Amino acid sequence: MLPVYEPLLLVTVFYIGLTFVITQVFQKLENAVPVRR
16 A cells, blocks of 8 residues: 555545544434424
8 A cells, every 4th residue: 555545544534434423413413402493
């Protein structure tokens, strides 16, 4: 594996994990707060 791709892979994994955490937090917020329409 080329050294150039290591930071790119790290950033990709970081963003995937970050997106996963954000979606989990938003799901918990939606479940906790009743939506009024």
